Amino acid sequence: MTLGCKLNQYDSEMVLAQFRAAGCETVENASDADLCIVNTCSVTTTAERKVRNTLRSVYRKNPKAKILVIGCTAERTPETLSGFPGVIGIVGNAEKEHILEIIKRYAESKTPVIEVGGVSQSVKWTDQVRLDGLLGRTRSFLKVQDGCSQFCTYCIVPKLRGRGRSQPISEAVDHASYLIDKGFKEIVLTGCALGTYGFDFEMSDGLTRLLVALDKIPGSHRIRLGSVEPWAVTADFLRVIADSERICPHLHIPLQSCDDSVLRRMNRRYRVADIREILDSAFRLREDWGFGSDIIVGFPGETDEQFENTRAFLYDSRISYLHVFPFSSRPGTAATKLPGFIESGLKQNRVKQLAALDAELRKRFYERHLGKSCRVLFENRYVNGLLAGHADNYLDVYIVPSPGLIGKHVEVKIEKLSTDGVEGALHEREEP
Ligand code: SF4
Incomplete structure (x- = not known):
């Protein structure tokens, strides 16, 4: 389990x-x-x-x-x-x-x-068992990073997973090619702190370089990124994704807060102005991004005003969905010693407010697609009798099942909203 x-x-x-x-x-x-x-x-x-x-x-x-x-x-x-x-x-x-x-x-x-x-003592990437895929027959994870050396004040990961270490680019390309040869249509890059990929090789733009290398692998697959910390989302990084046919324009960036004072206490190395710049630059490059984010509420000392700064920023943003977590004190982390404990009732109230905002952001994201067409990879997954898949930007798309759709990238015209995504009809089938 x-x-x-x-x-x-x-x-x-x-x-x-x-x-x-x-x-x-x-x-x-x-x-x-x-x-x-x-x-x-x-x-x-x-x-x-x-x-x-x-x-x-x-x-x-x-x-x-x-x-x-x-x-x-x-x-x-x-x-x-x-x-x-x-x-x-x-x-x-x-x-x-x-x-x-x-x-x-x-x-x-x-x-x-x-x-x-x-x-x-784990300071170097160790050879991994070469797995034959993981998310079913269509999509597979590819682990390229483990551990973390960032020490955000709330996070216990560096203690439990060790120092940040990255798979060399050539090995990651080999493993990705192997999975693509096996027929996987989507490779999902994963790690503990993917945004620190390459830091252990003294490469500040390691993740961008990895994407450039992976993008050259031929085939009818797409590459999706797992959660990427904001500091890795540079102008070059965004451009590589925006210009690529294979790398999905979908980024899950764990912002955690959109208030500078909270970010400072969390030891996060970016500020609200950087977040704004990331989103503005991304949408200047292309319109169809899907952006998700993790947010922690009730971090020690988070005032009503600081929480409201986060909520208001997100409300005005084009982020498509949120994962919201109440702050959880982890023994042995620096945040346990910070003053300003927030009681559980207040944390839950803030979770509720952001859950409502998440629903609103998702609806706006779905609505932006009405009448448009997008490329979808359908998996062997059904919801209420409809075949389910994800568009490149991670939009949930449902369609009336027809033979030969599973494991293919197809164009779908979006026709209406459904409770947790959109429904559409086949637009034009791409050659397998
Ligand atoms: S939150 Fe992410 S970046 Fe920060 S210490 Fe934990 S794993 Fe590392």
Whole structure:
């Protein structure tokens, strides 16, 4: 079971690949398994509560199974997790790359194992198992970065995932080419802090260079970026995307706040003027961007006025959707020591206000597409009998199913709004 982010989904596949290579089989239900692996997340207190609930539920479903806990919560509170019924091992983020050796040690000694902490020494990119894709048969993640050296004051990631490290460009191009040859039509670049890609090679524009290299791979695929920190979104970076036929004009930029004083306390290295410049420059280059963002509300000391600055900026922006999180204090991070604790009721009230704004921004985004046509990749996914896919800019598009659409890039004319996207009709089929 995988909890948390896309990177965790990738890591789970990497772990499973090691077990499969050793002749193990995966089963659908925990109740049929000899070994259950739970890959955990620690990003908020809620995420950690989910980890504990998941461990209890796995044990209830299969009291005979042995449970192995891996990932970020394993890294953060190994002793606590080792006390859960059924748990035979706790394996940290660096150690999971050698999980078979660890499980063999358990098999020999029959003593629960705790192997964590090595991530603090992880300073270089290590070879990854080459995965055959991950998001189904149409789209695949490609992990090109791990860890983070930025130390935003609220974030526990640098402690749990280690220093920022990037896959060399040539290796990323090789792996992407391999996935494209396998027939994947969308490659989604992922990492812990993708916007810091290349910083460990002293390359301040590493992500731009990576995109330039990936853009040269021939084929009928598209490339999508996972979350990219604002400091990586330079004029050159935007131009490379805007000029490309393959790189999606979709950016998820975790702004976290749109108030300078809050950004300073978060140790984020950009200001509201930079955010404005990013959006203005992007829309000067092309009109069809999809922009998403993460926002934290109730950061210590966030006044009503500072929250309102964020809300008002977003309201006036052309951002298409928001993911909103109440601030969650993570032990060991600098933000825990900041004054100005915001009580839960006020945080929830701010979450509600931004959730309403998210709905408004999405509606405006959908409406901008009415009557226009856009390129859509349909997946093997149906909602209310309609086939679902994403446009290049991540617009959710639905269409009446017809044969041969799945896994193809097709032009769709947008006709009407639906509850969480738009509905359209086939415009003109691109040659496969
Ligand atoms: S850049 Fe992202 S991962 Fe790195 S410390 Fe800041 S929030 Fe955490």
